[in-house]
Amino acid sequence: MKLLALDTATEAMAVGLADGDARRAVNADGGPLTSERLVPVALELLAERGLAPADLDAVAFGQGPGAFTGLRTAVAVAQGLAFGIGCPVVPVDSLLIVAEDARAQALGAEASDALAPPVFDTWVAMDARMDEAYVAHYRHDGRAWAVLRPPALVDLPTLAAWWQLAPPAQVAGSGVEAFADRLPFGAARRWPRAADRAGALLRLALAAASAGRRCAARDARRVSGRDWVALPRAARAAARAAAAAPAPAPGSGR
Structure with missing residues (x-):
């Protein structure tokens, strides 16, 4: 599988490319420069492997939650590439990227499943x-x-x-x-x-793509975490009630 993965949910920019067994991940500063740097970094990774965007089988993106502007950049680029190529997109939970990176840190630099x-x-x-x-x-x-x-x-x-x-x-x-x-x-x-956010993103994206968690480019959506403010009053009340519910105890099955 040839898969490009992008995440800009935080101040860091994470870009990963998988080409069969070959994998390359880039962690870079993002912030205000993200919109200018994301596409050049992605194209550079493709060029290193002798690939063009049209060679990709899927484009993954960190869907949030996270900062509105950052998320919009990754979603827009992933969606634009996927539309042009005619390939699916793979949404990745941006908080799970943090968890996966922590797991890799716990396992050590040479961690493997x-x-x-x-x-x-x-x-x-x-x-x-x-x-x-x-x-x-x-x-x-x-x-x-x-x-x-x-x-x-x-x-x-x-x-x-x-x-x-x-x-x-x-x-x-x-x-x-x-x-x-x-x-x-x-x-x-x-x-x-984070030690290697891009590496964590790429692992999760590949796992999601292999499990069939893909969607059409038109369905790519960000989750900013504050989207609920635009919901009707009843929906906002329900969201608050759900957020305030006590966390289930480990092993409770809930």
């Missing part, structure tokens, strides 16, 4: 500004990821209440440092910084 521990359980908490965080809870069983609590935008008191009820074993993401004095991390192992 064959060396994976039976269980890697981690929360992801990314600073969303305005005293809020993008959070999710994931578990890897040594073969694949499971979502224990899907990505949500929550305020810090709500997240603190969840963790008081069920303390996290591990936490990854920028919220580890941003909210160090405001959340009950307790004895949780912490992964505040």
